[in-house]
Amino acid sequence: MDFVKHIFATIIGVLVTFVIIFVVFLVFIGALVQQSTSQSAAIVPDNSVLYMSLDHEIVEKTESNPFGDLNIPGYGASKSIGLNDILKRIQAAKEDDNIKGIYLNPSTINVGFASLKEIRDALVDFKTSKKFIVAYSEMYSQKAYYLASVADKIYVNPEGAIDFRGLSSSVVFMKDALDKLGVEMQVVKVGTYKSAVEPFLLNEMSSANREQVTSYLNSIYASFLTDIAEGRKISTDSLDRIADAFLVRNAEDAVKYKFVDAKLYKDELLDEIKDRLKVEKDKDISAVSLLTYSPKEKENSSKNKIAVLYAYGNIVDGEGTTGDIGGDKLSRQLRKLRKDDDIKAVVLRVNSPGGSALASDIIWREVELTRKVKPVMVSMGDYAASGGYYIAAAADSIFAEKGTLTGSIGVFGMIPNFKGLLNDKLGIHIDEVSTGKFSNLMSDMDRPMTAEERSIVQLEVDRIYNTFMKRVADGRKISVQRVDSIGQGRVWTGNQALELGLVDKIGNVQRAVQAAAYKAKLADYAIVELPEKEDPFSSILSTSKEKIKTWLFAEELGDYQKYIYDIRNALQHTGMQARIPYTIEIY
Template identity: 50%
Template sequence: MKQFFKFVLATVVGILLSTIIIILVIVGIIAAAGSDKDVVVDANSILHIDIKYPIAERTANNPLANLSFLGFDGDKSIGLKDILANIKKAKTDDNIKGIFLDESYMLSGQATTEEIRNALIDFKKSDKFIIAYSEIYTQGFYYLASVADKVYINPKGFIEFSGFSSQVTFLKGALDKLGIEAQIIKVGTYKSAVEPLVLTKMSDANRMQVTSYLGSLYDHFLTGIAKSRGINKDSLFNYANQMRIKEPQDALKYKLVDGLKYKDELLDELKERLKIKKTDDISAVEIAEYTKSTDEDIKSVSSNSIAVVYASGDIAGGTGDDNSIGSETISKALRKVRLNKKIKAVVLRVNSPGGSSLASDVIWREVMLTKKVKPIIVSMGDVAASGGYYISCAADSIFAQPNTITGSIGIFAILPNMQKLFNDKLGVTFDGVKTGKFADLGNTSRPLTPEERAILQSEINHGYDDFTKAVATGRHKTQTYINSIGQGRVWTGAQAVKIGLVDRLGNIDDAIKAAAKKAGLKDYKLVAYPEQKSVLNKLGASFSADVKTRILQSELGENYKVYEQIKNVTTMMRTPLMRMEYDVVVK
């Protein structure tokens, strides 16, 4: 009885503590929401850009952003949409005298960096200054910083300038040790997303395609730096190829930077540019706080509106979330804008490596229907490949950045055979009855029979035929031609324009202008879809997911990426997929 009361007491205390924590979180969120006022920008200020987190397409309604307990630091992140809007606003804001680019890591894709870089180039037309400073320059941040009027590095710092590499983690050895065979059914010589499960190194076809698109990305990278820094592109290639930039002094010698400064010296220069005393404080506004979210109120649609529908993340069935594309959510958003007579055109912003072939087809159908009643233009972000390209191909026009990853027109399925794991490793056996020859097709406790494999291959072939037919129709090409550039091959945006998968190189603003022109609009309002969930609606799922992610990242460190890849493998072993390489790291 004594133990029983101890158990009851412990349970009650646990419930009370959990309730208190939940109440504190809710109170913190309400307090944060109530204090979310417009930021007052003082005269003679600088816009401080310090980005050390992956950049999403839109700023999330994060219920934990303003909290600083339970292991959360309260840091705010800002989406690409708001970063671009804030830089554009700063260009004409008399209170902003310049931009300070400060120690950023640029963890997002190259096309995202490209959009921010282009916004900074446009900002310079105002004759306001841009100063970049860092103790450590990654290649991504240096590419961004190279547009600055002055680029400085700490005298004891480090600058990475050695060229691009692409690395894939192969899991076949681990699966062999576990007694798991990945049974692959696919179409596409270059459809290499399955290779980590069945090979221990890159296939010749995959090595060729990666060499091709990596070379295209690197050429664009060098071309941009050469233009902004006034250095010959071939010289830049040699600097990297011969590893000449080993110390900050080398970067200065070869004109990659303009000077070596400690932070105090950098701050003194900023004060000089602002024409204030060295003893005065610099007035600065953080990029994340410069404005509230620039999303328009979905309910306040004007008679001439253009809808921007954001489709970001892996494609799956259901509702999805801020980091994935749910076919139901995106389809609903497309139906909503299609039926709204006040919305005259649609821009579909795609940033996705693909995912479920079924979910991709559901979204493609809505794009097709929308195209019949109003213009729909696609703007591609970092990646719009495989299923991400499938949902794009029906649009009136497609815009991409030169370093967008696209194409990967192919399809595959994975069915694990875990017989050795069960029988030899675990000592588990199975037996049963069935009413038909193929009643247990998909059973993971045994290998596929030749007939079963033929059935699945036929389904995958049919899916690939549908894919290439959809692309051929949308791009006004023959299916034979699409098959020749398909086969799962990955292309950059620059390459995709040449082969007809993309119409023009440009950013999301270019796509919006094209949509307005096609709809015959001169004055219009932008509205964003899908509508983001409110803070309170997201609380439960967001809080638990954030806690889980932080714990895993803390425990696994750099190995967290491997964990994510293994998790993706289990997800892929369920349904036919239109997806490109799921863990290709370019650095």
């Protein structure tokens, strides 16, 4: 009996100790967060420059990240910033008398072309203040050079390089790998171009898919060249010829073809900036990083408010997590905005490749109801395709960037068959008892679907596709036949979508806000961004296991992590999906 008591007391002691250690850990983290937060607001001295590298993670909207300033040995820091804050800080720097210019130091920028265009446009607007922008890098990626092309002067390290070869888009195909594993992906779809399933069925692009990728890639490339041509005063034909022959590879080539203004070492670049600031050579430059620049926001006490509601990530059923669009969660937010009399208009910012067809329809319904009460505008980010377009279709007006990937109006169902893996390779067999002929439809994973079962699933996919087309037809005031002709799962750029009538204007989120204000007849209004940031302590408690694993292993996986995540996410998305063909990487 004493032995049992001793064991019990030991267990209780261990549990109490664990709880105490956990609480102390949270207090410690909280103290670090509070300290980093209090130090994050950088004081900007007079005659300063804003430093922008953009080599950190760029997300759609800045999220609470209690670990962002913690540098853990072996893992580094996980700094990130939202596109929303990048744009606001560039605008604030334009109006900040203490900031005299921007030192742009880009190398690799991990963001889509639509978001990149918004940042570039903000820099173009910054130049109207007559303040300078100087760009310098040891190595410019194509996206980095696209951004740098807006600068007054572009410099490169004498031994540096510029990557300028034209754009390409790649897809990872897994058919042979699945065949070797004994896994068959049973696919039912609608849409000639609905290519989300191709990586599981083929080892290369279908002709239809290659056609659409070629089309939207050329559209993005045309805009890419046009903006660089305007910035550097080089014709688009010359740029295309230079890229096609890969004539610019090193710093010498860059000077020869007028891609940069000069070759400089870092000390020479700093002297150049000192001259612009009229700072003596032996003095330091006063610089503030975009990450820590925290300008005081202008207060607007107007009772009239325009809500900018961010919807980014995969569309999933239920609540979802940070980085996902939960159908129930976003619908609840829309209902709340609809009933709030202070909210006079809503701008839904969509950056999503799509996802659950059911969740998309649930969100669509709330957008439709809200539009009947107050203006609703949609601003599209890098992606607003398939389910992302579904939830946008009911808005009063849709704004997209030229490089936005949208459309992909189509539906597919994907049911894995693990018979070869389970039965033949692992020797695992499943037996069951059912009460009906179709009781185990889509749940029995160790056999192929019968012809009758496949016919039933196809009918459901067709029904959802017809509903999708009807939603678009009603929202865009065009016929279902017209939607079908430009649908079929095909992806379009914002430029192409404008010509087809799928979007109304080319423009960023600010243009959507201005349109919302005009429709609501507001001369004075305040902007409210939603969802609100979590406080740091809540963010710690809500940090998911998946997010922690991603954070810990991101450095080790490097560029390969995106392929692993693509495969994992694709295998998770079974059932009826309204989703863009795949994660599109453009280099």
